[in-house]
Amino acid sequence: MMDSITVKKEIVKFEDGQLIDEEDLIVTEYPLTIILNQQEFATMVCTPSELDELVIGFLASEGVIRFRDEIKSLHIDSGQGYAYVETVAEVSTSQEYYSKRFIGSCCGKGRQFYFVNDAKTAKTSTSTLTLTPEECISLMNEMQQSSTIFKDTGGVHNAALCSPTNMIVNRTDIGRHNALDKIYGHCLINKIPVRDKVIVFSGRISSEVLLKAAKIGVGIVLSKSAPTDLAIKMADELNITAVGFIRGGKLNVYTHPERIVQLQDSFENTP
Incomplete structure (x- = not known):
């Protein structure tokens, strides 16, 4: 039997x-x-929830698959901690693209940076979506208020896929990259278009988080925390708007600020 998400x-x-x-x-x-x-x-070391989404999102993020129907079978043995995946086509696991590795639960520990498959799967955004600062703040508040597990434990990261006005799906995990893979897997399983969507994230925007968002395909990433310098460089290169420190009615726009727009006062030109 699979472990529960929390224990006393x-x-x-x-x-x-x-x-x-x-x-x-x-x-x-x-x-x-x-x-x-x-x-x-x-x-992977993860939170034991939405494991099918996690596996599918992770494999897509690694460049193993592009669509859900490229997986012939997926069986999760939750008691033993194994996910058995068979793909429709033969998959090369050449060390040129992947490495067999242990993926830590936080801060990228144990992960190697920027494999060839990262360069192949990270998408340059073509999104034309815009948000107001108020919408950014509202989406962050909505995600944080929905995170009951964080409120109970303080030990997880949260990620959400949102439209400009509401949260579509939110996921929780001890690993920040896992939370994003669960979002990615959910989008692939349910065939959700992402170009007009936003990723809202509880942790800092590291280069790994930015790459995950690029692989999902969104053009805007919102965080309550700070970005790293490498994440900013990648966001600029991949045409992604990175917004950080969304808290207390304030925010910082680090890249591609043209997507964050201030609404004009409708009475500005009234005689």
Whole structure:
């Protein structure tokens, strides 16, 4: 049986000058190994939810597949922590494109940067979508308010796919890249067009996060935190609008600011 998303643990808490015995809710850390066409491909440490979306999104992000129907079968043995995937066409796992690796749950630890397949699958955005600053702030607030697991544990990242006015789907995981892969997998399974959508994200915009967004195909990434310098360089090159520090009614636009527009006062020219 698959582990639950959270578990209860007895802890000792220091509060108001006293040590108190208390029960706390802890997020689950779950290893999932992908067996691709009978060969071990990668092991992810993740939150055990939406695992089918995670596997499909990860394989698409790695360039193994482009569409859901390229997978002939997908079986997840949640008790043992394995995902068995068979693809319709033969897939090359040449070291030129992939490496068998352990993928850590946070901060990109254990991940190698910018494989050939990253360059092949990261899309230069052609999105013409625009948002107002107020819409950016509203979408961030909506995502944060919907994150019950973060409120309960404080131990997860959140990502959401949004239209300019509402959240379409949100996903939670201990790994920031996993949360984005779940979004990607959901889009592929449900054939959701993404060019007119936005990624809203709880963590900082690292180069890895920016690449994930580019692979999904969106043109705007919103974050409550900061970007890295390499992420900004990539966003500029890939024609992606990166917006950070969305908090307290403020935000910073780091790249392609033409997509963030201020509405004109409708009474501006009234006599």
